Amino acid sequence: MAAPVETLSFPLLEVENLSKCFGDSAALTSISFSVREKEIVGVIGPNGSGKTTLLECIAGLLHPDSGMIAWQKRAVLRSQRKKYLFYLPDGIFPDGEQSVRTILKFYGDVFAVKAAQVQEILSQLSLEKVLAKPAFALSKGYRKRLLLATALICPRPLLIFDEPFDGLDLLQTLDVMNLLRSTAQSGRTLVVSIHQLRDAERFCDRLLLLSNGCVLGFGSLNELREVSGFAGASLEELFLALNSQQMSP
Amino acid sequence: MRSTHSRCHLRPASTIFWYEVRKLVGNRAFWILLLFLCPLLGYSFVQAIDLFSAASHTAIERSELAGGMTTLDGVLVPTLGAFYLATTLLFPFVAIRALGHEKQTGALKLGVQLPMSETAFVILKLGAICFVWALSLIPAIFAIVLWKCLGGFVSITELANLLLGHALYAVAIASVALFAATVTDSVSSGAIVTLAFTLGFWVLDFAVGSQGGPLAYLASLSPTAVLRECERGWFSLTQIVQTGVLALCFTALAVAWLPSGATNRRKLVSSAIILVASTIIFAAAGDVRFYADLTVDRRNSFNPADEMALRQMKEPLNITIYLSPDDSRLREMESNVLAKVRRIVPSVYIRYGAVPNVGPFGAPEDDRYGLITYEYQSRREESRSNSFREILPILHKLAGVTITPIETPAFVGHPLVADSTPAAWWFYGVLPASILGCWFLTGRLSRSSKPFVPSSSRKRIPQEPIMNKSTKTFLFSAAGLMILPVANLSAADSVTIDLSQEKVGAEPSTFAAAVGKWSIGTAENNKKVLVVDGTKWSSGQTSAGLADKARALYGERYAEFLDNVTAYAYFPIAILKSIDDFREGEISLRFEGVSGRIDQAAGIIFNVKPNGDYLILRANCLENNLVLFKYEHGKRSQVKWTRNTPTPSRQWHDLKLEVSGKHVKGYLDNRLYVEHDLPSPVSGKIGVWSKADSVMYFDDYRVVKNAP
Numbered sequence: 001m002a003a004p005v006e007t008l009s010f011p012l013l014e015v016e017n018l019s020k021c022f023g024d025s026a027a028l029t030s031i032s033f034s035v036r037e038k039e040i041v042g043v044i045g046p047n048g049s050g051k052t053t054l055l056e057c058i059a060g061l062l063h064p065d066s067g068m069i070a071w072q073k074r075a076v077l078r079s080q081r082k083k084y085l086f087y088l089p090d091g092i093f094p095d096g097e098q099s100v101r102t103i104l105k106f107y108g109d110v111f112a113v114k115a116a117q118v119q120e121i122l123s124q125l126s127l128e129k130v131l132a133k134p135a136f137a138l139s140k141g142y143r144k145r146l147l148l149a150t151a152l153i154c155p156r157p158l159l160i161f162d163e164p165f166d167g168l169d170l171l172q173t174l175d176v177m178n179l180l181r182s183t184a185q186s187g188r189t190l191v192v193s194i195h196q197l198r199d200a201e202r203f204c205d206r207l208l209l210l211s212n213g214c215v216l217g218f219g220s221l222n223e224l225r226e227v228s229g230f231a232g233a234s235l236e237e238l239f240l241a242l243n244s245q246q247m248s249p
Numbered sequence: 250m251r252s253t254h255s256r257c258h259l260r261p262a263s264t265i266f267w268y269e270v271r272k273l274v275g276n277r278a279f280w281i282l283l284l285f286l287c288p289l290l291g292y293s294f295v296q297a298i299d300l301f302s303a304a305s306h307t308a309i310e311r312s313e314l315a316g317g318m319t320t321l322d323g324v325l326v327p328t329l330g331a332f333y334l335a336t337t338l339l340f341p342f343v344a345i346r347a348l349g350h351e352k353q354t355g356a357l358k359l360g361v362q363l364p365m366s367e368t369a370f371v372i373l374k375l376g377a378i379c380f381v382w383a384l385s386l387i388p389a390i391f392a393i394v395l396w397k398c399l400g401g402f403v404s405i406t407e408l409a410n411l412l413l414g415h416a417l418y419a420v421a422i423a424s425v426a427l428f429a430a431t432v433t434d435s436v437s438s439g440a441i442v443t444l445a446f447t448l449g450f451w452v453l454d455f456a457v458g459s460q461g462g463p464l465a466y467l468a469s470l471s472p473t474a475v476l477r478e479c480e481r482g483w484f485s486l487t488q489i490v491q492t493g494v495l496a497l498c499f500t501a502l503a504v505a506w507l508p509s510g511a512t513n514r515r516k517l518v519s520s521a522i523i524l525v526a527s528t529i530i531f532a533a534a535g536d537v538r539f540y541a542d543l544t545v546d547r548r549n550s551f552n553p554a555d556e557m558a559l560r561q562m563k564e565p566l567n568i569t570i571y572l573s574p575d576d577s578r579l580r581e582m583e584s585n586v587l588a589k590v591r592r593i594v595p596s597v598y599i600r601y602g603a604v605p606n607v608g609p610f611g612a613p614e615d616d617r618y619g620l621i622t623y624e625y626q627s628r629r630e631e632s633r634s635n636s637f638r639e640i641l642p643i644l645h646k647l648a649g650v651t652i653t654p655i656e657t658p659a660f661v662g663h664p665l666v667a668d669s670t671p672a673a674w675w676f677y678g679v680l681p682a683s684i685l686g687c688w689f690l691t692g693r694l695s696r697s698s699k700p701f702v703p704s705s706s707r708k709r710i711p712q713e714p715i716m717n718k719s720t721k722t723f724l725f726s727a728a729g730l731m732i733l734p735v736a737n738l739s740a741a742d743s744v745t746i747d748l749s750q751e752k753v754g755a756e757p758s759t760f761a762a763a764v765g766k767w768s769i770g771t772a773e774n775n776k777k778v779l780v781v782d783g784t785k786w787s788s789g790q791t792s793a794g795l796a797d798k799a800r801a802l803y804g805e806r807y808a809e810f811l812d813n814v815t816a817y818a819y820f821p822i823a824i825l826k827s828i829d830d831f832r833e834g835e836i837s838l839r840f841e842g843v844s845g846r847i848d849q850a851a852g853i854i855f856n857v858k859p860n861g862d863y864l865i866l867r868a869n870c871l872e873n874n875l876v877l878f879k880y881e882h883g884k885r886s887q888v889k890w891t892r893n894t895p896t897p898s899r900q901w902h903d904l905k906l907e908v909s910g911k912h913v914k915g916y917l918d919n920r921l922y923v924e925h926d927l928p929s930p931v932s933g934k935i936g937v938w939s940k941a942d943s944v945m946y947f948d949d950y951r952v953v954k955n956a957p
Contacts, residue, residue, distance in 0.1 A: 060510045061358055078510050082362050092355030097275045102268075109264040110363055150359065 010072070012037045012189055013058070013085075013158060018067030020053055020213075027053040028213045031067070035158070035191055040184050042204030043193040044239065050213040051193040052090065055160050058191070059087030085158035088151040090166060090193075093143070096136035100127055100146055103135060107153045121152045124179050140167040148176060152183060159183070160191045165199055177203050201235040209239055216242040261364050262373060269347060269377035278343045279381060280688040284681055286335050286388045291676020293331035294392045297324045298399070298669035305664035309903070309918050315662035319546055320396070321407045326480045328392050329415060333476065336382070336419055337451055341443035343381060344426035347374045349439040352430055352508070361509045371427060371504045375496075378423040379416070386412075388680060395672050400905075400919065402663035406543040407482050414479025417492040421472040422447055424499035431506040465574075470531075481584075482544030490534040498527035540592050546660035551589060554655045555641050559593040562648050566594050567624040571602040571617045578619070582635035589637075590644075623647055658749045659776055661839065661949055666919050744827060746950040748777040757823065760936060765821020772841070772946055779950070781821045783845060783942040820885075821943075822854055822863075824936035825952070831855060831935045834955040837905040838937065838947055842870030842898040845943040849898055852878075852938035853906045856931045864888070864931070865938045866906045866915040866923065870898040875915055875922045889915075891922040901948075909955075 011034035018031040028050045035041045043051045056062040058069060060078040068075050071084050094103055108118040122128060125145040130138060138146060144167040151159055164180065165173045181203070184190050194200040200207060201221060209216035209224070216239070217224050224238050225231055233241070273279055301323040308315040351357035361367060397403055422443065429442035453468035454477070468474060472495065475488045505519040542549040550556065572579040591597055602617065623630045625647040632643055645652050746759050751769040756762050757779055770780035842849035852867030865878045873896050877889040894917050896902055905916040908931045915923030937947050
């Protein structure tokens with residue numbers, strides 16, 4: 001479990017009763033939760049539980065059917081969200097024919113970030129060896145780290161990652177976890193979707209458990225244990241218990 | 250504060266623009282487009298040169314045909330026609346990648362989060378596509394430069410208007426590609442949608458345009474139709490605005506359909522608003538009546554007197570035409586008369602009367618077929634002619650006015666006999682090889698530069714610019730290549746002596762007649778020309794007899810003998826007033842030998858020094874030779890002499906001198922006969938020259954001064 005975060009003053013981002021349907025299929029049903037400054041909120045759920053849909057609704061890439069998203073207690077329009085947050089989708093390919101150096105330079109320039117900061121980020125993600133390589137020639141792990149670097153270069157206060165550890169091996173996952181943790185400690189807030197429950201358990205401050213587009217629970221691991229009445233249970237055990245409670249009539 | 254704020258916004262815009270350019274240039278589709286263009290455009294250019302040269306041979310022999318020899322029709326339009334083909338069929342594959350590739354890979358989700366509005370994001374992409382299209386003009390620019398190097402004439406206004414037409418067409422395609430990318434899921438689907446549009450324009454232009462009806466009207470509004478107008482040398486602000494509106498409409502639709510979180514309902518409403526607004530602006534642009542005929546031969550205009558009279562026809566003019574839409578007479582009348590009448594007459598209504606169907610082998614039986622009626626202020630006239638020579642008097646008669654045509658200078662054409670071999674070598678060999686080399690170097694350099702930074706290093710990230718060295722080199726070279734000919738053309742100081750305002754019988758105002766009798770006269774077609782009249786040369790009283798004796802002594806080379814007889818050293822000279830110092834460039838004129846028993850000499854005098862020394866390039870209708878003479882310390886001597894240069898009397902000939910530092914070239918009827926290196930660079934006044942009893946006509950005196 002991660003160390004407790006000291007500054008948790010007021011909700012930075014609030015999501016209230018967010019719903020989204022694709023045709024007759026409900027992808028999200030009345031999702032509500034909040035994110036405090038400098039914390040890491042994990043969105044947890046199996047495949048198809050609505051994690052990506054939720055994140056894209058928050059980022060403004062999808063239009064929810066109902067609900068509200070507020071930034072520091074104020075409803076924030078879709079067009080204004082790029083002032084406050086940056087969303088890194090999963091499964092995308094960066095500009096294939098461009099070198100890693102060019103891509104990072106582009107994001108550094110476009111967000112007016114100093115070269116030293118860009119250098120810091122690429123060092124932390126061990127991208128130096130592949131700077132001259134075109135993005136299409138990168139391995140899955142390097143490609144993921146390149147995408148993480150582009151998100152970390154963006155200086156917005158809230159970063160949203162969809163499956164940031166997907167494609168990384170164990171050591172790389174630990175390195176990236178440490179980097180994201182230090183990013184949160186330095187004053188930024190993270191919302192991260194994870195389907196590996198063990199990773200989520202040791203990385204996130206609070207957890208939003210999703211199943212079939214509905215919230216199973218929201219809170220820290222201890223809060224979830226209290227609510228479910230399973231003291232000492234692991235996240236995996238908690239998730240299965242809460243999921244079976246929801247499924248039972 | 251404001252400027253700092255502006256810079257903050259400009260920086261990401263500039264970064265994104267160059268990054269987009271880099272992505273497009275770095276893609277193989279762009280290089281394949283360039284490679285295809287080389288043989289495609291090269292073939293058109295070589296064919297154009299060959300056909301133009303073949304026609305010029307006849308035009309040079311029969312000067313009345315020379316007026317039909319224009320660079321626009323003969324070279325520029327056919328050459329850039331190949332470029333149109335590439336823009337139609339290949340450019341969509343380049344343009345679609347600007348947005349389609351990002352959408353396909355999901356990277357567009359990052360793109361829409363960049364710190365700028367979605368509208369600015371799409372417009373920057375449109376700008377990048379247009380920039381890359383401009384780079385693909387390189388082969389076309391080379392063709393124009395080659396044409397200039399071969400001695401061809403290029404009108405800046407005609408060329409600029411033609412390129413404007415192609416640019417508008419490309420912008421329209423780029424905007425369609427952006428829209429197609431937003432409504433499809435893959436690059437290939439987007440390219441197919443874009444191709445459907447471009448081929449649709451094409452089909453409208455070729456297949457439907459001549460059929461009449463609503464589709465023909467639609468065809469007249471397509472970007473292809475705008476390009477066709479520009480190819481005719483016609484600048485129409487209406488059509489340019491309308492094409493701009495079309496491009497803006499598709500760009501706005503691309504913004505509306507960008508996957509940025511808007512609901513489908515909102516996208517549909519936005520699209521409806523965009524379409525309605527575009528239609529209103531498009532229709533309103535139809536009332537913008539600003540046109541210009543930018544051709545050197547003024548083919549799109551009537552005589553100014555006719556145009557003035559037609560503009561005064563304030564009442565509705567009704568024209569009813571009983572011709573089938575696919576009748577060639579109607580098409581001819583449309584371009585030669587109706588198009589002009591529509592633009593000039595304030596209120597004109599053209600109707601097409603019902604005509605019977607015409608079978609492939611049968612003529613229509615209706616007697617009215619071919620009839621054209623004109624109605625104005627309850628007066629009515631009929632005619633079967635489709636020629637403006639008959640139609641204009643009918644219109645003036647209906648308006649009750651009598652017209653006296655204003656005298657305008659006759660267009661003499663720009664025939665040129667040139668060899669297309671260098672162009673073939675360039676477009677089939679050198680240029681494709683150079684492009685392949687650039688492609689190879691660009692890919693190699695971008696991957697090999699600065700490959701490794703040690704992980705322990707705490708140095709700053711190497712400051713690689715958004716464009717790597719190779720891309721930058723390519724872009725700057727390309728930009729330089731594009732600017733070069735334009736700069737060359739614009740830097741050239743061109744002077745054409747216009748004699749139309751001169752008074753017949755008087756001395757020319759543009760030339761100082763230093764020696765001999767120089768005056769303004771009229772040639773066969775009543776065109777004003779500069780005349781040197783050597784018949785009043787008193788020293789030549791005995792000359793005719795001596796000439797006969799010389800002919801008996803020396804046969805065909807009698808004139809060379811006479812040239813060395815001092816008594817005949819009488820050289821009429823007229824110095825051009827407007828140029829004090831000619832050093833580099835070309836001087837050309839046309840001349841006709843009218844009479845003269847000793848000489849019928851026409852020359853370009855140059856390097857005229859204050860002490861009276863000068864150089865001349867002269868032709869002689871009696872000697873059939875072209876000679877470079879120098880005149881130093883009162884004595885004339887030959888520098889370079891070429892015999893057997895056919896120069897018959899009573900025919901117009903082209904004489905041209907090219908000077909590049911010490912190097913001079915002499916052309917007669919566009920054929921190089923004299924080439925020589927002088928001991929020192931040329932510098933001095935210029936003018937026209939003749940000899941002894943020559944009576945010569947001079948016209949089209951033209952000077953192009955290059956910066957040395």
